[in-house]
Amino acid sequence: MAGREEVTPRRAPGPPQAGRDLTPPRLRPRDVLRVGAVGLRTRPLRAFLSALGIAIGIAAMIGVLGISSSSGAELDRQLSALGTNLLTVSSGQTLSGEEAKMPVEAEAMIERIGPVLSVSSVGQVQDAKVYRSEEIPEARTGGISAYAARLDLLDSVGATLRAGTWLNAATHAYPAVVLGSATAERLGVGAVGPDTQVLVGGRRFTVVGVLEPVALAVELDTAALVGWPVAEERLGFDGHPTVLYTRVDERHMDAVRDVLAGTGNPEAPNEVDVSRPSDALAAKQATDQAFTGLLLGVGAVALIVGGVGVANTMVISVLERRGEIGLRRSLGATRGQIRTQFLAESLLLSAIGGVGGVCVGAAVTVGYAAYEEWPSVIPAEATVGGLAATLVIGAVAGLYPAIRAARLSPTEALASP
Amino acid sequence: MIELSRVSKVYPGGVTALDDVSLEIRRGEMVAIAGPSGSGKSTMLNTIGTLDRPTSGTVRVDGHDVATLSDNRLSALRGTGIGFVFQQFHLAANVPALENVADGLLYSGLPRAERRRRARAALERVGLAHRMDHEPHELSGGERQRVAIARAVAGDPPLLLADEPTGALDSASGAGVMELLRELHASGTTVLIITHDPEIAGRLPRQVRMRDGRIVADHAGAA
Ligand SMILES: Nc1ncnc2c1ncn2[C@@H]1O[C@H](COP(=O)(O)OP(=O)(O)O)[C@@H](O)[C@H]1O
Ligand SMILES: [Mg+2]
Numbered sequence: 001m002a003g004r005e006e007v008t009p010r011r012a013p014g015p016p017q018a019g020r021d022l023t024p025p026r027l028r029p030r031d032v033l034r035v036g037a038v039g040l041r042t043r044p045l046r047a048f049l050s051a052l053g054i055a056i057g058i059a060a061m062i063g064v065l066g067i068s069s070s071s072g073a074e075l076d077r078q079l080s081a082l083g084t085n086l087l088t089v090s091s092g093q094t095l096s097g098e099e100a101k102m103p104v105e106a107e108a109m110i111e112r113i114g115p116v117l118s119v120s121s122v123g124q125v126q127d128a129k130v131y132r133s134e135e136i137p138e139a140r141t142g143g144i145s146a147y148a149a150r151l152d153l154l155d156s157v158g159a160t161l162r163a164g165t166w167l168n169a170a171t172h173a174y175p176a177v178v179l180g181s182a183t184a185e186r187l188g189v190g191a192v193g194p195d196t197q198v199l200v201g202g203r204r205f206t207v208v209g210v211l212e213p214v215a216l217a218v219e220l221d222t223a224a225l226v227g228w229p230v231a232e233e234r235l236g237f238d239g240h241p242t243v244l245y246t247r248v249d250e251r252h253m254d255a256v257r258d259v260l261a262g263t264g265n266p267e268a269p270n271e272v273d274v275s276r277p278s279d280a281l282a283a284k285q286a287t288d289q290a291f292t293g294l295l296l297g298v299g300a301v302a303l304i305v306g307g308v309g310v311a312n313t314m315v316i317s318v319l320e321r322r323g324e325i326g327l328r329r330s331l332g333a334t335r336g337q338i339r340t341q342f343l344a345e346s347l348l349l350s351a352i353g354g355v356g357g358v359c360v361g362a363a364v365t366v367g368y369a370a371y372e373e374w375p376s377v378i379p380a381e382a383t384v385g386g387l388a389a390t391l392v393i394g395a396v397a398g399l400y401p402a403i404r405a406a407r408l409s410p411t412e413a414l415a416s417p
Numbered sequence: 418m419i420e421l422s423r424v425s426k427v428y429p430g431g432v433t434a435l436d437d438v439s440l441e442i443r444r445g446e447m448v449a450i451a452g453p454s455g456s457g458k459s460t461m462l463n464t465i466g467t468l469d470r471p472t473s474g475t476v477r478v479d480g481h482d483v484a485t486l487s488d489n490r491l492s493a494l495r496g497t498g499i500g501f502v503f504q505q506f507h508l509a510a511n512v513p514a515l516e517n518v519a520d521g522l523l524y525s526g527l528p529r530a531e532r533r534r535r536a537r538a539a540l541e542r543v544g545l546a547h548r549m550d551h552e553p554h555e556l557s558g559g560e561r562q563r564v565a566i567a568r569a570v571a572g573d574p575p576l577l578l579a580d581e582p583t584g585a586l587d588s589a590s591g592a593g594v595m596e597l598l599r600e601l602h603a604s605g606t607t608v609l610i611i612t613h614d615p616e617i618a619g620r621l622p623r624q625v626r627m628r629d630g631r632i633v634a635d636h637a638g639a640a
Contacts, residue, residue, distance in 0.1 A: 022481070022490040025526025035523065042511065327507040330468060331568075332496015332524035334489045410468040414503065 024334045036344025038324075039317050040352075047349055050306075050313040054353025054393065055360060057303025058386045062361025064299055065382040067368050068292040074374035075285050082158035082216050084278035085117075087257055089244040089264045092273045100271035101240045106264045107150075110244060113263060115252035120156035121241035122147040122225065128201030128235045130224045132187045144183050146200050146224045147242070148231035156245040157217040164192035164209030172227025175234065177205040180221040184210040200224055201235040216277040219243065303389065306353060311397035314346050318405045325405055326413030339406035346398020347391060354390030358383055418444040418576060418607050419465055424474030426460050426630075434460035435471065436630035442609065444575070447602040449618035450611045452627035458611045459580055461627070465609065466499055466578045467491045479575065496524045500569030500606075502579035506561045508553040514540060514564045515549040521568035532571075539571035540564070543597055559590025563597060570601060577601060579610045583617065591617070 027035070040047040089110070091102045103109075111119045128146040153159070154166055167178060177200055179189060187198055189207055196207040205226060214220045231237035244264060248256045257276070261269040318325070325338055333341075362378045369376035419442040426435035434457045442448055450458050463469040464476055467483050476483040479498050486494065495501075508517050518536035525532070540549055543563040553561055562582055569577055579598065583591030595610075595617060602608045610621065618624050626634035 022486065022493040024489050024493040024496060024524065027523070028528070031523060031529070038509075042509075323505075323507055324509070326468075327503075328524070329492065330466065330495055330499075330501040331521050332492050334492040334524075336489070337492075337524060411463045414468070414507070 024332065024337070027337055027340065032340055032344050033348070035341045036348050038341075039321070039345045040348060043317070046313055046316075047352075050309045051349050051353035051356065053306030053309035054303065054350045054390060055306070055357035057299055057301075057306045058354050058357025058390060059360035059364065060299035060302050061296055062358055062378065062382055062386055063364040063368075064292055064295040066361060066365025066376070066378045068289065069377040069379050069382075070365060070369040070374045071288065071372075072285060073377045074369075074372070075281060077375060078215055079278055079281065082278070083247070084276070085248050085250045085253065086157065086216050086277055087246045087248055087253070087260060088217070088275050088277055089246060089260050090273045090275070091240075091242055091265070092271050100265070100268065101238075102242075102244070102265050102272065103267070104239045104241075106241055107244060109263050109266075110246060110260065113256060113259060115249035115256050117247040117249060118152065118156055119244055119246050120150045120153045121244045122149045122153065122220070122223070123228070123231070123237060123240055124242040125201060125226075125231050125235045125237045128231075128237075129199075130183070130187070131199040132189070133197075133199065143222055144186060144224060145219075145222065146226065146231075146235065147220075148228045148235075148237050149178075149225040150228060153225070153245065156247060157214055157220065159214040159217070159220060160212045162210045162212045164207070166209055167225070167227050171208060173229040173233075174227070175200075175203060175205040175230060176208045176227065178209040178211060178225045179207060180211050180223040180225070181213045182221040183224055186222075198224065200226060203234055215281060217243070217245065303393065307350070307393035307397045310346055310349050310353075310394060311401065313349065314342060314398050314401035315404075317345065318342060318401045321405075322408060322413040322416040325408055326410050326416075329408075329410035329413065335406040338408075339402045342402035342405045343395065343398045346402065347394040350390045350394030350397065351387075354387050357390075358386055361386075418442055418446070418479060419609075420475075420477040421461075421465070422475050422477075424461075424464060424471045424476060426457075426464060426469070427472045433630050435464065437474070438630070438632055439474075440625065440632060440635070442607065444607055445602075445605060447599070447608045447622050448610070449621040449624045450609060450627065451613060451615060451618040451624055452633075454613060456627040457630040458613075458627055460630075462578050462580050462609060462611055466501060467495055492524070497572060498574050498576060500572070500574040500577045502562070502566050502569050502577065502582045504581040504584040506553070506565045506585075508561055508564060508568075510554065511552055513550045513552055514545060514556070514567075517553070517564055518568045518571050521571050525572055535571050536567070539567040542570070543567045557590065558586045559593050562586060562590070562594050566594070566597060566601075570606070575605075575607060577606050577608045579608070581611050581613070583612065583614070595620075 091100045093100055107119050107121050110116055125146040125148060130144040130146055149167065151167060151172060162181065167176060177198060189196055192207050192210060194206055197204045198207060211220060232239060257274055260274045261272040265272045328338060365378050366376045421438055421440040424435055424438045427433050438461065450461065452458055464471050465478065467478060481494060515533065515536050518539055519532040522532040522535060540546060543566055545560060545563050548556060548560060583594050586594060598608055598610060612618050623637055625632055
């Protein structure tokens with residue numbers, strides 16, 4: 001900027017210069033910023049507090065959107081890792097309300113459907129209660145079910161082990177058990193090893209593994225999984241599968257879905273429930289989205305309250321600075337330049353709040369996503385939209401005070417204390 | 418330079434602050450406006466300074482009929498043609514003298530570096546070269562008024578209007594300020610000074626006395 005000397009109407013010595021050009025020069029953008037920041041510099045605490053109001057609103061909205069997007073990204077990641085081609089066939093209830101049973105051959109019959117890639121299953125062991133030890137009262141371990149599990153279960157449902165090993169050809173005939181994640185928590189099982197035993201159906205089983213939560217088969221989280229043979233031999237398991245996990249060629253999902261119930265239980269297809277767990281996951285995400293909408297509304301209200309705070313600050317600022325306004329008018333400021341000054345101040349206030357809010361919201365998102373081990377996503381639309389909303393709020397909040405400031409008569413402004 | 422002809426100002430409350438005042442002030446004059454409190458001195462100065470418009474009559478400043486100028490043009494006229502000095506200084510708190518003076522040129526269209534350069538020159542002119550970086554609370558009353566005068570003359574306006582510039586000062590600093598205003602006059606600026614101190618008024622080349630919104634006397638001073 002230096003060196004760019006402008007030709008300005010300086011007083012030439014000599015005769016009066018009637019006809020002097022009386023067009024007020026425009027303020028440069030940097031000077032608008034400078035003069036708009038005067039109020040922020042003289043009252044930093046007040047500026048900080050009113051910017052804080054905006055920041056809270058923006059941070060809330062960015063945080064909510066960021067966390068929701070991150071959780072959506074996590075879902076997408078999960079679904080692409082787990083696959084969306086799992087169909088679950090569960091024995092439902094009979095018309096009279098009893099537990100229905102699928103035939104023992106159900107698994108083999110489903111396997112014969114062309115587009116079915118694989119089938120695995122678990123069968124609930126009726127009346128086999130699961131306890132940590134003989135001393136723990138029954139009531140404390142409610143909700144845990146013992147299941148006989150096929151050896152290929154993990155691949156079918158996309159489950160992974162948190163600790164230990166899965167059942168194998170050697171252990172599935174012996175009293176070995178793999179606990180679901182919630183089961184392990186409820187029973188207080190931390191380590192896995194020969195010394196860790198739990199009671200299943202009154203017999204001691206050695207805990208050989210603990211599962212991570214299974215997104216596509218949540219019933220396994222509260223399960224205690226034992227081998228199919230040992231369940232039949234020692235726990236009186238009847239061999240009927242309770243849930244069949246079917247991986248299907250994606251292109252034929254609908255066709256397979258239509259025939260699964262009839263194939264799984266030809267005698268009573270209406271007693272069988274067929275579901276696609278990835279749909280349920282997505283549906284849960286959709287419910288979360290509704291909640292996100294609610295939180296977003298709360299954030300928007302906070303933002304509006306922040307805007308009211310800025311308006312309040314601006315009204316007070318104009319009242320307090322009437323002397324300054326009068327002085328500036330005497331120094332040659334036009335009404336428009338006074339209006340610009342206070343609008344700029346209001347915009348600066350809310351922009352500072354907006355930028356701060358975006359930073360805090362982004363930090364909250366990144367922190368929360370890191371804590372949940374999600375990929376963190378801060379939607380660009382939210383950031384841009386948030387900043388745009390900030391500027392609109394700043395303009396709206398500042399407009400009325402700025403107009404009032406500009407309308408002040410210079411003499412009255414100068415006369416006020 | 419200034420021409421008031423049959424100017425009246427009636428405030429909304431019904432107070433007639435100026436009552437059919439006619440006055441001519443030529444380029445390069447130095448005029449004291451004296452009179453008791455409430456006699457309309459400030460009203461007249463504000464009217465001359467285009468901060469306020471008269472209820473009736475014509476005001477010509479620097480060749481312009483004020484009534485014909487839009488608010489924007491009046492602002493430009495004030496910005497380039499008129500410097501104001503007030504009794505209460507109107508300096509920005511916690512802002513160094515140099516910035517206070519440079520801020521006075523904000524509406525001149527000059528780039529910041531040039532504004533600061535001229536502010537420095539103006540402060541040197543009023544004898545405050547050693548106080549550039551001092552904030553108002555670090556300055557004496559007389560020094561503050563000098564900063565305000567520097568701000569008023571930094572843009573080199575042909576007309577300087579001072580409303581009781583020594584009103585808030587002790588007599589020694591007041592005399593210093595008057596001396597400074599006399600120097601500015603000597604260098605070619607037209608200067609109008611409101612004072613209710615007859616002694617100060619008496620030492621100026623021309624004195625206009627007011628009472629109840631009218632000019633009751635207008636004569637050359639002892640000086
Ligand atoms: N804004 C105003 N509204 C109403 N009356 C005013 C206003 N300003 C000044 N007056 C009145 O006009 C008269 C002249 O005031 P002023 O010009 O300030 O006198 P001075 O400067 O000589 O003391 C006084 O009676 C004062 O009360
Ligand atoms: Mg007065």
